[in-house]
Amino acid sequence: MRKSVEPGRTARRGAHVKLSDVAKKVGVSPITISRALRNPEVVSEELREIILRTVEEMGYIPNLAARALAGRHNGIVGVITPALHQYGFAGLMLGIEDRFRDTEFTVQYSSTLHHAEGEAGLLKSFLTQKPAGVVIAGAESYRDLLPLIGNATCPIAHITDLSQEPETLVVGLDHYAAGAEPTRFLLSRGYQRIGFIGRGADVRSRRRIEGYEAVMREAGRCDPDLIIGGDATSRIGLGRELFSRLLQRVPDVDAVFAQSDELALGVLIECKARGIRVPEDFGICGFNDLEFSSFTEPTLTTVHIPRYDIGYRVADMLLRAISDEPLDEDKVDCGFSIIPRGSTR
The missing domain is CATH 3.40.50.2300 (Response regulator)
Incomplete structure (x- = not known):
């Protein structure tokens, strides 16, 4: 039996708010709301502002699982890294985030903490959610990953040492x-x-x-x-x-x-x-x-x-693959440089 809200109390903000509820409030169809949230440029600026304000007021949270069922992907790009906690990864993350910032995609991170045996499990976890794409940023071994990559329904890009197995959608250095x-x-x-x-x-x-x-x-x-x-x-x-x-x-x-x-x-x-x-x-x-x-x-x-350039370029490469756009290069060597300073003669 459905419980009624006790007198003097209000329902929790956003509880059970559906896409149709937002559409009814705005006075448009649910598909218009869906399109506006997925691709804001398809509706007028005035309508977009009304929709976004209503979504905020009602506390509507898009159902990514439903989106995945309805379309090719759930709008998520997964990033698997061994060292999310280390300073060196911050530059990569900034580059990735900047490239995805004005797109329809949301980036989610997961860290193996240098445990190679966890890499395949994390990739499987992302793939079961129908992501738009995945970045593997620094895999220890591709032995267990290659079969998953070969059967994946989304593009998978890589940040690697250039001696490692992937030959396409690769950014890295020697x-x-x-x-x-x-x-x-x-x-x-x-x-x-x-x-x-x-x-x-x-x-x-x-x-x-x-x-x-x-x-x-x-x-x-x-x-x-x-x-x-x-x-x-x-x-x-x-x-x-x-x-x-x-x-x-x-x-x-x-x-x-x-x-x-x-x-x-x-x-x-x-x-x-x-x-x-x-x-x-x-x-x-x-x-x-x-x-x-x-x-x-x-x-x-x-x-x-x-690091920033590596992150930006791998994100750009993945975006092009998601959109079926041609790539300038399949494998990019970003190189390195020695910065002489005061701690050496």
Whole structure:
């Protein structure tokens, strides 16, 4: 039996408000309301304002499941990432959000927290909801993902290391080169015993370690003791800890290439605490070119990754695929650049 509202109380705002209720209030058909919410430009500005005001007043919430049943998709673009909590992802997210901002699509994020076994499960979860498209931003392995991608009814775009499997709708960079070139840079500045700080938590960081090792091997300076990694809640604190351990292991280390600017900042702080002169006696190179790296003392030499551009371009690529528009390129290398600053000679 339907319960009546008690005297003195009002029904909860938006409770059981249907599309037809909004249409009746405005005095138009439900399909007009639906079209106005999905593609606002199809109705006049005056009617659009009335519809939006009525939707707000009545607290109407569109039923995305019903939209998915009625059309090709539910209007959602899913983004799967291993590191939603890390500073480096913020630039990617901003690029993605800016490209989708004035479209009909809503972006939803989900993070694997670097657990590769969860990637396929998250993709399955998104696909069961009939999304407009999906961005996989940094998959660890495509072994379980490729069958799902092959059977997906929506386009799926990728942010990857360019050595990984996808060949279409791909934006990324060569992380092997992004490990090799900074190492060559440090050698060119006269540093010889160059340590590598940061564990190979994912395929991209492992590729950077491989690039570092190859260059050190070419220079006749490869030493496994120079590579050190670990885990901690604070990446800056971890940088201090790993550098302290590295000094105990290799006292004559004279530079480090860190997997992130946070780790590099930790090394810089520990150098100051120990009275080690940077860059005269010790060189530091970070990775990601986060905002604070140009404000430290001395400023941090780092590897700039065009994170905003990567996010924007993968979102644009996905939008074109959703609309069946031709692509200029199937696979885009956004590259990287070394930013020399005060922490290296």
